[in-house]
Amino acid sequence: MLTQTTQRYWAGMLTGIVIMICLGWLKLILTGNILTDHNPYPWELGYPVFICFAGALLVFGISYWKFIWSNSPEKKNYKTEAYLVLILASVMVPFVSNDVIIYLAHGYLSNNGVDVFSHVNILSQSVWAPHINDWKDGPFVYGPINLIPSKLANYVGRENLWLTFVTYRLMMLLAGIIIIELLNRIVQKPKDLLIVVLAPAFWLHNVGHMHNDLIAMLLIITSLYFLVNKRIIIAAIFIGIAMASKVSIVIYIPFLYCYYFFTTDKNRMQKLGIICVSIVLMLLTIIGCYMIFYTGTSSIEVPFAYLAKQNANKSFAEILGEILNVLLSDQSVQSQLEVVDIKKTDPKVYWWKISKTVFNAVGLMLFVILGIIFIIKTKLKPTKEQVLELFIKFSFIFFFIYLHIFQAWYLVLIAPLIVLSTNVRLRKYFMILCCYSGVHTIMIAIARPSMLFILLPILVLVNIGLFLWQFRKNYLTIEAGNIQVT
Secondary structure (H helix, E strand, C coil): CCCHHHHHHHHHHHHHHHHHHHHHHHHHHHHCCCCCCCCCCCHHHHHHHHHHHHHHHHHHHHHHHHHHCCCCCCCCCCHHHHHHHHHHHCCCCCCCCCHHHHHHHHHHHHHCCCCCCCCCCCHHHCCCHHHCCCCCCCCCCCCHHHHHHHHHHHHHHCCCHHHHHHHHHHHHHHHHHHHHHHHHHHCCCCCHHHHHHCCHHHHHHHHHCCCCHHHHHHHHHHHHHHHHCCCHHHHHHHHHHHHCCCHHHHHHHHHHHHHHHHHCCCCHHHHHHHHHHHHHHHHHHHHHHHHCCCCCCHHHHHHHHHHHCCCCECCHHHHHHHHHHHHHCCCCHHHHHCCCCCCCCCHHHHHHHHHHHHHHHHHHHHHHHHHHHHHHHHCCCCCHHHHHHHHHHHHHHHHHHHCCECCHHHHHHCHHHHHHCCCHHHHHHHHHHHHHCCHHHHHHHCCCCCHHHHHHHHHHHHHHHHHHHHCCCCCCCCCCCCCCCC
């Protein structure tokens, strides 16, 4: 049983979750459509909805923080609490992101013989077309593994949209169940399970809004489960499957082999031999997964070419572009807020391009600096904790600086490293970021023009401050000393 104090914190978290569930259903009732992008709440509800969402997230975040860091005696496990959050999030209607509808639309087209990887401007042919606005011109930009669940859901639902939707929801619920079970086997302390499950990046964005990062997370945790049990070859195969779902999983490949190489009690030649075999199997796994839907080089080239043309969105690069555009163009802030479809001739696009180049350079520089400091401080004889911290920080650089598009739900991909690490500061940073970064997503559910959009640069500038805060101690600080991960 939870203590009286932790019960109060738990009640605060559940209140925040229930409010956000109600916001989703309210939007569905008021608009009569599950479409999210450009189908906002009525304009008169813009400020009340933002206040409710931000307030609920604040109440949740404070309670989440106090619950995790409370000194009350811990239970033997927190699976009951984890399952309660999972089930609650599973009754949420998406209201801050429309991505799941695009997944399902591509699955429907694929079931009807359309090559969704090699063709653009195809979503209008789907029965899901009335529920799609943004990204309707794109191919399926994820790996083939992520297409399979949406194909299965459409196969079950046929052209019944709600049956398809519920089927996909049940599959994501199953993924969440397996994640909880695997996490419970690798966490070091019982409450560590809830650091992940209570993170909004997990329950709000991936379970509630069904982003397909949940599939990648499931594969990553499966891989790490085998890694910590010293079965590197099976771990490499699951990382290969994960790579065939989300390309951003590339951050885990060097981690997998560094962790194994620096922490395994075998001689160097044995380790190198096993690593070589596992790399071959991992590459074969990636190739095998891509061959499922492979129809030629265009099935790989078209999605990457499409992504390369997209503008920055909700990232440091966008904010730099926004600020430069305000300072150096003749457009007023209010006129920019009224623009829904940004023309290619808009100066904002020019500044986004410049800011992308800047942050590419900054990201690469940070990777190199952090790597050099790691080598100097560890003399290439790191502990497990040092390897974990290195790649957690690599991951933060990758998602916040190097990626041109950052969304709050990407953070769930870092969660498996967080629970393996004993670094308290990085855990706290992860928790704050998971709560705080979700605020900007509600803005796409508010009608333009809205002065609330002025908050976006402020929010992400705070994000930059938080990023610098977690790097404040020489880029590599091992707070846990030589504590070993078991």
